[in-house]
Amino acid sequence: MLESVLLYLCILFSATLFAGGEGAGDLSGLSTKAGLVVSTCIFCLYCNNIYSLKDTNGYADLAFKLFQSFGAAMILLAMVYAAFNQAIIGTKFFFVYIPVVVAILSIWRFFYVYLLKSGVLSQSIYIIGDSDLAIDICRETEAEIDCGYRVKGILSRNPLKGMESVTAPHINTYDNLAATAKANGIKRIVVALKEKRGNFPIDELLLCRVSGIDVVEGNTFYEMLTGKFLVSSINPTWLIFSNGFKKSRIRNIFKRLEDLFASVILLALFSPLILVTALLIKWDSKGPVLFSQDRLGIRHKPYRLYKFRSMVENAEGLSGPVWASREDPRVTRVGKFIRTWRIDELPQLFNVLKGDMSLVGPRPEREHFVKQLEAQVPYYAERFIVRPGVTGWAQVRYEYGDSVEDAMEKLNYDLFYIKNMSIFMDVVIVCRTIRTVLFGVGAR
DSSP: OHHHHHHHHHHHHHHHHTTTSTTOOOOTTHHHHHHHHHHHHHHHHHHTTTTOGGGOOHHHHHHHHHHHHHHHHHHHHHHHHHHOGGGOOOTTHHHHHHHHHHHHHHHHHHHHHHHHHHTTTSEEEEEEOSSHHHHHHHHHHHHOTTSSEEEEEEEOSSOOTTGGGOOSOEEOOOTTHHHHHHHTTOOEEEEOOSOOTTTOOHHHHHHHHHTTOEEEEHHHHHHHHHSSOOTTTOOHHHHHHSSOOOOOHHHHHHHHHHHHHHHHHHHHHTHHHHHHHHHHHHHHSSSOSEEEEEEEOGGGOEEEEEEEOOBOTTTTTTTOSOOOOTTOTTBOHHHHHHHHTTGGGTTHHHHHHHTSSEEESSOOBOHHHHHHHHHHSTTGGGGGGSOOEEEOHHHHHSOOOOSHHHHHHHHHHHHHHHHHOOHHHHHHHHHHHHHHHHHTTTOO
């Protein structure tokens, strides 16, 4: 939001600089024209992952990504201006705007990162725990400087494995917890104990709570912090009593209407690409254009999933059901391209139209792998209470998985989505999917 304001102010400055001059252009309706420029620039900055601070390696990388993003924005705007030349601000406008906005945003980003590192914007917290979850929470907060929290200490009467991987100090006593927390400006205490019986400082935590210090359960805090569960640490009691998992009839109706509307629009929009892809697959290799396979849908109901064929015909004839691997030799030339850009997934829109799938949901899986994963991964069966999706929270937050460990990590995200699913979250996932597709992240 702040960068949108900065972009808008830079437009006013750059446009005013040429006001009345040879390259001024038509400045009538400047607010509308500026809104087009700002929204296009913000979209390109988002797609280039500028808003993930951990993916930006220093200020030189930031400057490069800024120029790259604004270059892409200029291409998109040029396409709009070619169709609607009345939207142009001025012929020389961008020669001033691009250097000015890169300089302003670079200075702003430097100041913003300085604020984050100083801890001025962060809430100070204590973690009480002797479990892996306590270390995981601390590690996550230290890895993300913009998470909004700073761990001032991990309190545990027992030695902690993994303390060498974090910088927060270990405090081996709960004595005078409330007074110590107040003196250190602690606003929240996260409880991540492995075993609470005989190890739970109930009197001190009660005193903290009535003193205005927030006390939160570890798994709940981890979920809020990371956007995923940690199935290795949660228990059925936590799932039963936690908020979320609401599936009202109205919500289900809106979800289905959302799927119908999106699938019809997308099929109409991508129909030329679907036709060209079908012709290229037919030309490139022997076999059918479409690949179909049995998958398990909502409540373990089997259905037939359709994709563009990206592998040689009868690819699993000898190997049997296996996960795709990096540089998979079974993938055809056209198949490699359409898998990189997710074009092979487009026929699944027909599954969405039929009601077998949703636009957003957990990744559909085969019965062979489902039986294997349900036996090894806790709570894996719970992902079948909703329809599988063409895209999903796990798909945009985690790369392609080809092992039980990867399946467990993706389940962490799937359960978070099922618990918190909403139309707004679906919109966020679709936006992230666009970014993922544009950069070909995680494809195999």
